[in-house]
Amino acid sequence: MIKINKLEIENVKRVKAIKIEPTTNGLTIVGGRNNQGKTSVLDSIAWGLGGNKYKPSQADREGSMVPPYLNITLSNGLVVERKGKNSELKVLDPNGEKAGQQLLNSFVEEFAINLPKFMNASNQEKANILLRIIGVGEQLAQFEKVEKEAYNKRLTIGQIADQKQKYAKEMAYHNDAPKELISASDLIQQQQAILAKNGENQRKREQVQYIQNNFDQQIREVERIRKELQIAEGNLQKTSQDLETAKKSAINLHDESTEELQANIQQIDDINRKVRANLDKDKAEQDASEYRVQYEKLTAEITDIRKSKTDLLQNANLPLEGLSVEDGELIFNSQKWDNMSGADQLRVSTAIVRKLKPDCGFILLDKLEQMDLETLNEFGTWLEGEGLQAIATRVSTGEECSIIIEDGYVAGQAIVESQVEEKAAPAQQPTTWKAGEF
Known part of the structure; x- marks a missing residue:
């Protein structure tokens, strides 16, 4: 030298x-x-x-x-x-x-005889000078561009995830509501089916009563008309059998209530409102979870990019131990230029001038x-x-x-x-x- x-x-x-x-x-x-x-x-x-x-x-x-x-x-x-x-x-x-x-x-070197020109340069200009002389400026710029894009994307994803989570927490959830929306037409069809079945039961009950009346009449017929006793007795026997069959068929019949369906029909709007609220809450929580996964993935990506930047600078022939570049600024012993002591600023400047x-x-x-x-x-x-x-x-x-x-x-x-x-x-x-x- x-x-x-x-x-x-x-x-x-x-x-x-x-x-x-x-x-x-x-x-x-x-x-x-x-x-x-x-x-x-x-x-x-x-x-x-x-x-x-x-x-x-x-x-x-x-x-x-x-x-x-x-x-x-x-x-x-x-x-x-x-x-x-x-x-x-x-x-x-x-x-x-x-x-x-x-x-x-x-x-x-110009800076050797005019050091204030270097020391008064902007933080980015100082960093660019260092990157230029160690030959990694373009690579580091590309890393920082990719990192910035990933960081901004992660920031947006994180904000959306937080909004979704906050929205989900503020929403009401109804444990008594069914999992799916209720259809009014389905309930009405169920009600009509039950009413039809109950009508059939009523018809059978009326048939029992009709046969009973017929039986009574035929008894009187037998008493009054002895002449037709043989025919009447046959009819009586047959009717008696029909009666027994009808009784056996009707004895286990039970009518179903339509009160619950009627209430559900009347409350369908309220129930569906609760179902929709539950579905919206589940969707918001699912969205928040998916965005969190994307956030963590981007965090890992940013970590890898930053490691690549660190490796790039560690492998570079830097003029001073502890000197590096982060976010376009000189860093010495973890301190930015404006946080360095006057002695450290002179040391960094001198080392870079020597490298130039x-x-x-x-x-x-x-x-x-x-x-x-x-x-x-x-x-x-x-x-x-x-x-x-x-x-x-x-x-x-x-x-x-x-x-x-x-x-x-x-x-x-x-x-x-x-x-x-x-x-x-x-x-x-x-x-x-x-x-x-x-």
Whole structure:
């Protein structure tokens, strides 16, 4: 990975003349009070390596007659220089051959020199950057599309099931009602059949009475007409037999009541209302059960999709352990971006920047006042472990600072003042540094 070995800056924004050799691995903190030139150091590096699109709107130090001068030595031997009235770029490789901005762009990651551009991006943009560099964006998007469709379908099914269940619970159920609807015509036919049977029974009873009367008459006939005794006795015997037969036939006859049927006919509307209510309740409960089955099936489907997403990201070459993407947002150690600490946001951003261009081994960080000393040390240790270089600013003059900027100079760094005096010069001359300042 390519890092910054040394840099010299003169007359850029608030910087008068500084010379820095950043820590190769870990955190180099440029400290100092406000308005002393700390951020100007980072802006100078961004301009030197990122091109004129990073040139400050007022690059020349206010009041200076000497144009800006930048000299950055990289770990791959390249020397990047800007000097002269037009601050022209010169890039020299180790062999002394000239190169240009195109070579710098091949290994300098834009986010490394402009980290706020990444940190201020939307949650979806951050996630898309990560997915793009690990090469699973299209697959994950397809999984999320299928998951969203299944989730929405399950949500609808669940709502319908709940409505059906609620509707079923609110409905009355009549235990005394039959299982099927009653037909009035069927009841009337049953009533007519019973009435017909009862009429036949009545006819038989009347026949008994008729025979009885005939028998009595024939007895009188026998008494009155002796002459026809033989015929009458025969008739009497036959009639007597008929009588016995009729009695035996009629003795076990029982009339059936039509009162229940009559009541049912009168109450048919009420009964059928109860039956329909019961049928509706049964149907609602059945529907609710069927929708619940569909809901559980969709739940299993969503679980499988989410597992596929998890497996996809677990098998991907993620730049940081604990980093993932869920629902189109970056997740680090189960926290979304807005719930991450400032240190974790910097850690995630740094890891993603490194992944974008693995050859870019440095990153510029402004305003690290948000970190306490313990967190700052942890972040520095992490950078060292990752083999990364960070040059950062912090409003502080404490021991955690690698250098202190005071009024555009590095505090305690000896320079020959005559070389940086504010006067016009025919050509840019770099500051002369005394021996032993590093």
